[in-house]
Amino acid sequence: xxxxxxxxxxxxxxxxxxxxxxxxxxxxxxxxxxxxxxxxxxxxxxxxxxxxxxxxxxxxxxxxxxxxxxxxxxxxxxxxxxxxxxxxxxxxxxxxxxxxxxxxxxxxxxxxxxxxxxxxxxxxxxxxxxxxxxxxxxxxxxxxxxx
Numbered sequence: 163x164x165x166x167x168x169x170x171x172x173x174x175x176x177x178x179x180x181x182x183x184x185x186x187x188x189x190x191x192x193x194x195x196x197x198x199x200x201x202x203x204x205x206x207x208x209x210x211x212x213x214x215x216x217x218x219x220x221x222x223x224x225x226x227x228x229x230x231x232x233x234x235x236x237x238x239x240x241x242x243x244x245x246x247x248x249x250x251x252x253x254x255x256x257x258x259x260x261x262x263x264x265x266x267x268x269x270x271x272x273x274x275x276x277x278x279x280x281x282x283x284x285x286x287x288x289x290x291x292x293x294x295x296x297x298x299x300x301x302x303x304x305x306x307x308x309x
Contacts, residue, residue, distance in 0.1 A: 174292040174308060184281040187288055188251050191277055197223065203307070205230040209238070219245040221256055238263035243275075252279045261298070268300035271308065 180187055190196045194211040201208050202225040210224040221243040227234040243258035254277045262269040272295035280287045297305045 172294045174294065176290045176292075177287060179285050179287045181285055183284070184251055184279050184286045187279055187286040191288070192254065201225070206239075210240075215245060215248055215254065217245055217248055221245065221258065246274075253277070260304070262300070262304075265300060268298045269304070270296070270298045271301050271305055272296045 192215045198208045206225045209226045212222040223241045225239045227237040229235045241260035243256045245256045247255035257274050274293045276291045278289045
């Protein structure tokens with residue numbers, strides 16, 4: 163495993179605000195049917211999604227490259243994790259480890275994700291903090307993509 167490609171900083175932070183109530187945003191990030199609609203980069207589809215939002219609950223999301231990805235079509239990227247903390251509605255923490263199907267030993271990226279929802283009037287802000295741990299020797303390009 164390699165340690166970070168991000169220099170000394172091993173934390174990625176994102177913030178997005180939606181004109182939606184906190185309940186709708188919470189459902190978008192915790193309900194499998196909703197996650198299927200938005201998860202992953204362009205030219206991928208989610209083929210499996212399981213999210214059990216309780217401490218110790220399992221998360222499993224499998225992305226697959228579509229025909230639009232050319233030679234990568236059909237490639238799968240599973241992600242598995244465990245929920246470690248839930249403070250409804252605003253905080254949801256889980257560890258995660260995605261990899262390239264068939265190459266788990268070298269393509270994992272271990273990380274912990276913390277989602278915090280903040281409601282203000284008619285908007286909800288989602289703050290995502292990703293603390294990246296070990297990066298497999300074959301996962302450099304994926305890690306740079308995360309950044």
